[in-house]
Amino acid sequence: MTGTYDPALVALSLLVAILASYAALSLAARVTESRDSATLGWIVGGALAMGAGIWTMHFIGMLAFSLPIAMAFELKLTAVSMAYAVVASAIALTVTSRPQLRLHYLLGGGLVMGAGICAMHYTGMAAMRMSPPIRYDTGLFLSSFAIAVGASVVALWLAFNLRSRSEGTVIKRLAASAIMGVAIAGMHYTGMSAAQFSPGAMCLAGGGPFALQGDSLAFVIAGVVVGLLVLALIASTVDARLSQRRAVMIARLEKSNEDLQHQVEAREQAQAALSQSLAEQQRLAEILQTRSAELERSNRELEQFAYVASHDLQAPLRTVNGFVQLLERKLPQAEGEVREYLSFISEASNQMRELIRALLELSRVGQNGVHATDFQLREAVDAARLAMKALIEERGAVIETGELPQVHADRPLVTQLLQNLINNAIKFQPQSRPLVRIGASCEPGEWVVSVEDQGIGIEEMHQKRIFQIFQRLHTSDRFEGNGIGLAICEKIVHLHGGRIWVSSEIGKGATFSFTLPRREAEPPPQPLEAA
Incomplete structure (x- = not known):
């Protein structure tokens, strides 16, 4: 035959x-x-x-x-x-x-x-x-x-x-x-x-x-797999370019630090033999200012690239979704396996769209600069709590606050920072009526703000990488999220010249702390009742 x-x-x-x-x-x-x-x-x-x-x-x-x-x-x-x-x-x-x-x-x-x-x-x-x-x-x-x-x-x-x-x-x-x-x-x-x-x-x-049978199946499978290959190539290209720009930025920063270190060592050696002249000090200050400007420019270029790349990636995703919908209309009587394949590619496209949306959200933070004003930190806490009212009532969460100071910062950005930290504190407390404590302490030249929970805790080996973009410690079926909330928190704190870190033990909860600059004339903290 x-x-x-x-x-x-x-x-x-x-x-x-x-x-x-x-x-x-x-x-x-x-x-x-x-x-x-x-x-x-x-x-x-x-x-x-x-x-x-x-x-x-x-x-x-x-x-x-x-x-x-x-x-x-x-x-x-x-x-x-x-x-x-x-x-x-x-x-x-x-x-x-x-x-x-x-x-x-x-x-x-x-x-x-x-x-x-x-x-x-x-x-x-x-x-x-x-x-x-x-x-x-x-x-x-x-x-x-x-x-x-x-x-x-x-x-x-x-x-x-x-x-x-x-x-x-x-x-x-x-x-x-x-x-x-x-x-x-x-x-x-x-x-x-x-x-x-x-x-x-x-x-x-x-x-x-x-x-499996039918000639139309060949074109359906070809369309689905070609879409997957195109998505894989897009992800590979964007990730490679972002990694390349990140490597360039890190290399520039390392070179700047090395140059500055050489200058400092040379200065210390000169001070040991004879006194440092005013002109030399001015020259070192200019070098440091130039390096800082270069680093700031590199950061802006990287953020702009991430924004443009994320924005442009939405077009091919819309095309893939459009073809999936077209195939579903063209094959209304398709076999169960074919419709399952179409569902798989549609779900993958939706997940990619969520990642792109998260990347755009991160790139927009601080895009228009930091507009600092004087305000009571409790006002930002109230705004964050109002934005999360539905979640707080659904979980029966209790938000306790100690004395909170007046700060000089960008109020919308600080509100977003607190909202992300409170959301995490509630999410990672599986028990009913989760408790969140917010407090602040005065340190030389800065305020230290803390958000404490009684949740599942974080292993020490993971406490640094959780601030990196898309770094998740748990699967989405256990705790929802896209792994970008803490990356946004870190960016907001760095825009204010501060630091952010976490202290935690497994099973004993976690305390996220961040710093904001403090001026000597700022009034002392004011108490705020639990809610």
Whole structure:
């Protein structure tokens, strides 16, 4: 029994293979550039995106093949074939993230990755459940395995050598993606050529409750996976650019500190031998002022870049959501699995939109500068409590305050700071009627304000990183949030020239403290009753 191919689906499978190859090269570079704490996340996310792309090419190629009988695919074996693609992708990213690609790693990784791709293909073929079973031409079978291993070795070598972001890398990646895509497709169609179907054979997969069939399924899967690959590439590009700008800013700051330290050491040495002249002191002051201005300018540039990047990312997300909605209208009678796929991509887009919204919120804090005025801190507490009235009443929370001073600061920003800290204090107290205590103490040149709770507490090893953006200690199904509230708090405190920190023990609650500048003429704290 002889089969035929749909040229349109064959071309679509080749395009998906090329796109998946380009995503693989880009994600391999991001895995290498990421810090230790983020490497595992990029490997897992990259493996899912790459594996889905490689598997989609294979599945569309399967749907492009037709026999003079009804064809379908068993869902369980199809899912197993996709798992092989994800595992092969994870191996590839792990191998290419090494600082050096030695020959035995290259060949070993290529062999395992090629075997995984072959396992994906032939498991996908088995999902047809043909009776009598499919027989394979030995020579073509071995050829498909050799192509898979050879393509994997070449792919690993290209991914390792195209990890940098030097000039011309994008063009080289596009060319390499075309070569890799053709090789992956070549392996698939060689394997298909090896398959021999007996006369009168029947496909038994169509009778099950979870069978996959229908030409429209190819376009739905292609649309969903292409959307995922595009999102992965967008996330990789934005994260890489933000990391690059952050590295530049840190390098500038370190260089400024080193230069200043050299100047201070030179000054101390000069003071030991002879007195320091007024001109030298003025010169050092000018150097320090120049370095501070450079750092401030770098911060503004980084914030502006984050704002623009976050704003521009909303357009492709709206496009992805639009296509998902269009597919839902075009396929009103689609099978449950197809609608589930559409739900997955829609949920992923919504999560990405929330992260972008949070990034925009962080970039807007202090964008118009700090407008400091004199006000009683209790007024900011009252405003924060009013904004959180619904949550306080719902949880039966009790807000106790001690003596609070008059401060000279930006009142809306301080209100937002207190609101975020009170919200966290209530959220991380699972018991009923959570208690929050707010107090202030006078220190030389500053006020120290504290927000204390009786919640679950924070381990010492995590007490510094919780102020970093998107750093969460708990999953969203246990405690909601996007991991940006404390990053906003830290930014507001730094805009006022202060410090913020946390003191905590597991099971004994946490106390968040921050400082605000104090002027000698400011009146003493005033008491405020509990509410």
